[in-house]
Amino acid sequence: xxxxxxxxxxxxxxxxPSVILLAVFVYGFIFRTAYTSLTDWGNDxxxxxxxxxxxxxxxxxxxxxxxxxxxxxxxxxxxxxxxxFTVFFIAGxxxxxxxxxxxxxxxxxxxxxxxxxxxxxxxxxxxxxGTIWRWMLQPQGGLNxxxxxxxxxxxxxxxxxxxxxxxxxxxxxxxxxxxxxxxxWVAWLAFRDGQRTRTWVALGCAALLxxxxxxxxxxxxxxxxxxxxxxxxxxxxxxxxxxWQMSGYTMALYLAGLRGIPxxxxxxxxxxxxxxxxxxRHVIFPLxxxxxxxxxxxxxxxxxxxxxxxxxxxxxxxxxxxxxxxxMYITSFRQNALxxxxxxxxxxxxxxxxxxxxxxxxxxxxxxxxx
Amino acid sequence: MTTTPLSPxxxxxxxxxxxxxxxxGLMYLGLTIATLFFLLPIYLLVVTAFKTPDAINLAxxxxxxxxLNWASFSxxxxxxxxxxxxxxxxxxxxxxxxxxxxxxNGYALSKWRFRGANTLFAFMLFGxxxxxxxxxxxxxxxxxxxxxxxxxxxxxxxxxxxxxxxTTLIFRNFYADVPDALVEAATIDGAGFWSxxxxxxxPISVPGFVVVIIWQFTQVWNEFLFAxxxxxxxxxxxxxxxxxxxxxxxxxxxxxxxxxxxxxxxxLLVYIVLGRYFVRGxxxxxxxx
Numbered sequence: 001x002x003x004x005x006x007x008x009x010x011x012x013x014x015x016x017p018s019v020i021l022l023a024v025f026v027y028g029f030i031f032r033t034a035y036t037s038l039t040d041w042g043n044d045x046x047x048x049x050x051x052x053x054x055x056x057x058x059x060x061x062x063x064x065x066x067x068x069x070x071x072x073x074x075x076x077x078x079x080x081x082x083x084x085f086t087v088f089f090i091a092g093x094x095x096x097x098x099x100x101x102x103x104x105x106x107x108x109x110x111x112x113x114x115x116x117x118x119x120x121x122x123x124x125x126x127x128x129x130g131t132i133w134r135w136m137l138q139p140q141g142g143l144n145x146x147x148x149x150x151x152x153x154x155x156x157x158x159x160x161x162x163x164x165x166x167x168x169x170x171x172x173x174x175x176x177x178x179x180x181x182x183x184x185w186v187a188w189l190a191f192r193d194g195q196r197t198r199t200w201v202a203l204g205c206a207a208l209l210x211x212x213x214x215x216x217x218x219x220x221x222x223x224x225x226x227x228x229x230x231x232x233x234x235x236x237x238x239x240x241x242x243x244w245q246m247s248g249y250t251m252a253l254y255l256a257g258l259r260g261i262p263x264x265x266x267x268x269x270x271x272x273x274x275x276x277x278x279x280x281r282h283v284i285f286p287l288x289x290x291x292x293x294x295x296x297x298x299x300x301x302x303x304x305x306x307x308x309x310x311x312x313x314x315x316x317x318x319x320x321x322x323x324x325x326x327x328m329y330i331t332s333f334r335q336n337a338l339x340x341x342x343x344x345x346x347x348x349x350x351x352x353x354x355x356x357x358x359x360x361x362x363x364x365x366x367x368x369x370x371x
Numbered sequence: 372m373t374t375t376p377l378s379p380x381x382x383x384x385x386x387x388x389x390x391x392x393x394x395x396g397l398m399y400l401g402l403t404i405a406t407l408f409f410l411l412p413i414y415l416l417v418v419t420a421f422k423t424p425d426a427i428n429l430a431x432x433x434x435x436x437x438x439l440n441w442a443s444f445s446x447x448x449x450x451x452x453x454x455x456x457x458x459x460x461x462x463x464x465x466x467x468x469x470x471x472x473x474x475x476n477g478y479a480l481s482k483w484r485f486r487g488a489n490t491l492f493a494f495m496l497f498g499x500x501x502x503x504x505x506x507x508x509x510x511x512x513x514x515x516x517x518x519x520x521x522x523x524x525x526x527x528x529x530x531x532x533x534x535x536x537x538t539t540l541i542f543r544n545f546y547a548d549v550p551d552a553l554v555e556a557a558t559i560d561g562a563g564f565w566s567x568x569x570x571x572x573x574p575i576s577v578p579g580f581v582v583v584i585i586w587q588f589t590q591v592w593n594e595f596l597f598a599x600x601x602x603x604x605x606x607x608x609x610x611x612x613x614x615x616x617x618x619x620x621x622x623x624x625x626x627x628x629x630x631x632x633x634x635x636x637x638x639l640l641v642y643i644v645l646g647r648y649f650v651r652g653x654x655x656x657x658x659x660x
Binding site for chain 2: 006007008011019021033096100104108117118119132133136141142249252301332352363364
């Protein structure tokens, strides 16, 4: 027994350096960034890189400015852009990845070669991918030339058009409405499962939010004047390049999932008289649902952080194709506005944490029980 | 169609051969279209890299070069060759250190489980997912205060630390498949923590090391944000050099294309030669407890 406990102490001793490093480099630095974002560091450029900068604590002013000040419209556009980017990127990767996995699952000849081709972009740097696709999408060549498109109307990366614009002032209203509708749906689910209390709580919250959206919401103004943000057309090219790089990953996930489905299940479904489509619909797709969720979370956190691909394709200074991750870099290391950069970094972290922390919880909660 | 095959092994063939004509044809059509999507950019990349600058224009974008112009590669090498050396040193050093750390951590976490080990591990894993923008400013200051700003060692430090979560994860899952009985037998024989690691665990770790080394090498080689923030000219890795080569108003596209090929070759080689292990690392990245 004594022997065993010394071994366990060694295990803890071995882990200690890594734990300390991560405690400092991850949690300590996050804390420092969060603190920096509450100061005015770098608002006076002269202070930014002086050895003993004078830093004042200004509370949530930087966040307030990012979301409501006229100077920070670019940040708000970036948030909207990153949302559109994430949705289309995930949808594209899941659609293409699943299609390729389903095709490969039907045992084509030379399966290994197809798989190798679909997956190789994963081994490239986003910078390499971006460089290649920047050339593909040049107005005067590449895709336009291949499909005989008019360069004047197909600017790809240079387009300044934007669609689905909405007024930033309406953001509280839109958010409240969407959350309210989601709560209504939750209430419906709880009602179906016969959970009384949950139904009433969800219904109550939904009613309150929707009531707020109807009565007070339209009068809330974040900004003195309307401010339009939408999906910038120039992002289409970047999304295509991102899908080119990452859909092989989704394919690998799905293929591993498909290969894990026992042949007997498919057989049983066929014996029961289900045709090919019904077998997929009722047997295979439900079994792939957890993989879809995993893929969405992994792809989602990659897309919220995307930085190098945009940098390589349209450069750091192109307003229409900016994302928060890139803006953070420019704000902190070009404009030396360290506190504002820290605030953008923190917002980015919160966005990622919202999807990652529940995921990590769900992965480890079940394990801890019988550890 | 409705006859039940006698053995499950023969099932796919008996089911698919009669419908060869349409379904199989559509499958190959789909695969071919997907292949075009993945290979057209590569075709354009290679073709452009071999052209002379004046041969690159609107009308001939997709045509093969009249002759192979290797000069683009020597020009690109002159610009990014030194950075390739930086990347190689960086990726090799950072990979070696983080693989070793990951192996020890994975061993300690999977074979000497203590209370709260899983919670600790989840806290370590979070570091894999954070956007590095949220630690970049303190990291920059820290590296600077160590006097490592602008040197490759600051970059190595960053890659080692932020590589710990994924290398620990891969090794932990790898060692989980090693039977505990092996470790127990060794303890009965009087072996302790370190002798079990060096005599039992380490010798059977080769496949784990292969996965981790491939994964980390590729990640570090391809990384850009740290490269752009923590290094200065002279110590910059190849991704940064390539972004400079391709940025701005580069008229002669043969140069960035040749540079992109150079920067892609090492990781592409790793992928082609050791693809199986690459995919294993890829799948490990999706956590799976």
